[in-house]
Amino acid sequence: MAAQHILQVSELTRKVRFILESELNTVWLTGEISNFVAAGSGHWYLSLKDSKSQVRCAMFKGNNRRVRLSNQGIPRNGQQVLVRAKVSLYEPRGDFQLIIEQMEDAGEGLLRQQYEQLKNKLNALGMFSQTHKQAIPEHIQTVGIVTSPTGAAVKDILSVLMRRNPNINAIIYPALVQGEYASNDICHAIAQANSRQECDVLIVGRGGGSLEDLWPFNEESVVQAIYDSHLPIISAVGHEVDTTLSDYVADLRAATPSAAAELVASDSSELLDKIKIGEQRLIHAISRKKADLLQQHNHIQHRLAQVHPEQQLRIQQQKHDELSLRLSIAIQRLMVQSTQQPEQLQQRLQQLSPLKGITEQQHQVKQQEQRLIYAMQNSLQHKRKFFVHLIEQIQLVSPLATIARGYSITRSTNNEVINSISQVALNDEITVQVTDGSIKAKVL
Template sequence: MNILDGRDGPAGGVSRPARDILSPSQLNTLARDLLEGSFPLIWVEGELSGVSRPGSGHLYFCLKDARAQVRCAMFKPKSSWLKFVPREGMRVLARGRLTLYEARGEYQLVLDHMEEAGEGALRRAFEELRARLTAEGLFEQARKRPLPAHPRRLGVLTSPSGAAVRDVLSVLARRFPLLHVEILPVLVQGANAAAQITTMLRRASASGRYDLLLLTRGGGSLEDLWAFNDEQLVRAIAASAVPVVSAVGHETDFSLADFAADLRAPTPSAAAELLAPSREDLSRRLRALEARVGNLQRQQLRAAMQRADRAALRLQALRPQARLQMLQRRQLDALRRLTAAWKRRIEVDRASLRHADTVLRAAHPQRRLARLRERLAAMAVRPQSAIARRLSSDALHLRGLARSLHAVSPLATVARGYAILQREDGRVVRSVLDVVAGDSVDARLSDGQLRLRVEDAP
């Protein structure tokens, strides 16, 4: 690629280079230096397109609007510090420097910071502030106060021209017309709304005029409700001397004011339902209390009449004539008990005397001598009988012993045809080995003895 000075040479000739010829890489370097030197850090807002995160951890995408797009790169570790996940179509606000990607000859943005734009950024700021205030304990359930059961004066912080205030007043008039309601007009949207609501809330709390404060407005986007996420307003709600009820937006809308308030209602109408007692419920309760008081009075009257009757009976019992009659009855009763006791004692004594007489009669000396003579006569015959019985028993025992000895005696065996052989020295021959040929032995039979000689022996 040649760069010329743009002037024609001699007629019909070719122009000469005004300076040295540059290569594409040199030209890209010059362009990159020009871009980086002319543009410092810049902010760009646009929509993500073609989001890519390869294994290197770098992030590549395009930022585009309705008419153009620009390539962007966010290198690691900057890309790992993002507080959100980049997605196709997400609108972001990015900060970076403009440079040239020389390999393709395209300029691009190299980013060092990126955040969600619009409602996404608001949502992130909401979560960060909520986490910080939660860590401080500002939303703890323990610090929330109970609401008065029957408030007399209610302060409503809201826009006087909004639909929310009409809903609140309509429900309160239907449920409890005796409740005094004061509208404390404030802005509920815009740059000055948070400061105005905070100031009005602090004044109402310090006035001591109200039993309860209601902070309310209708629904809207997160940006519309952003005034109710203001940190100063949240702290003012938590520090209020009067219980605060928050009813901001629809049922699905949540603000930091809801978390700090003593009670969060899903809608303005629901808040009015919660704050004001129903007159029908109060009427039923009054009727029930009236019936209960009537029952208590009747019970107390019956108890008083019973006490009067008992007192009359006691007075009747304390008359002198009645007391004398009572003493006479007690005297007669005591006399009857004494007579019965003496009779029982006399009977016991008589029984004791009869028993003693029987014992004495049994212990008379003549009767005892007669019993002793009878025992002596009985004992005189007892020795002879005992001797006879003993002799008979001993004879039986001896006969038994004789039978036992005879059963084991060798003579009984000899009587059955056997013989007992004895050597000359008197020893019994028990085996053929006890004798030898020529020995003499005695054979004892049942009716005598025989002398025998051994003719042969093994």
């Protein structure tokens, strides 16, 4: 342990960021936007995802001002985009992220990305090298034309050939130049021209169009067919501003189909033709040299950016934006809680309100009242039955019943029942009670 250097967390994140930025540098990728946030500083923060993964991204305001998307330049969640970005690491959190430098709609942008990827791949294989290119013959008798037999390009080529040098023969190798099966047709036509050996040079091309229209001439199979051709090939695809991979691999590139016809049909001095050929080669050489120098410049600029104060400032700005977002979320949460607290207190107050207890007590009183009434009625009915029973028992032992059978009760003046002669004397007044009344009598 004493012999090992123990890294601090900040040292580790700095080393990882340097490795990511120096090794991967700039990448192209496509994905769906999610979690998009436009910070108050003007920076954009978002995630790019596909069906399996997602990565956090930041796009600083200096770059996002140039974004022109189909929805007025403002990205939206769920939108598919193509981006060019630098791979980096956000050191304060240790999060892997992309710093987006360019953003555009997927679609044509995806084709452009595929174009750049295939161009770099084929260039690395040496297919665009000048050492492989064949010289265009000085004296051309027969020209092969690989294009659509009904297109405007073949008419332009034949018209220029007829005007400049009617002695040149033209052989058309018909092929589709647009659509799904165009690349197979073009490859077949090139192979057919090479097997027949009928011409001195081939013109492969078509008229102008969109990047999608010209895409067959960017297919790897077509580039390979041109590269393998034993016949010299002049690429004449689109207009002057259009550049396809076929232009890079061809032995010579013409700005238009008409220009290609002019190159093979010389009506001026041979020196002019050589100058034009040299010009084209020089343009390609300058373009390649310019691309190499630009790549070196970007690499040096990237290394310089690692120690530039602006890089640290951007990191601090990103941290500031993140803290601002977190503060905004915390404030919103507190506002929601402060809004909900009176409602919760009101609900608790309602639960503790005496009105609710009074209502419950009133309900209980009514229940007790009903039970009391029922109990009283029950008790009264029971007592009535018991009273009737007592009356019946009393009647069974009542002297009145005995009197009703012919007996009587004799009472003294003190209302005492006389049941012995010893209780009376001569001339005492007595009362004899019978069934229907009483008789006053005197003892004789």
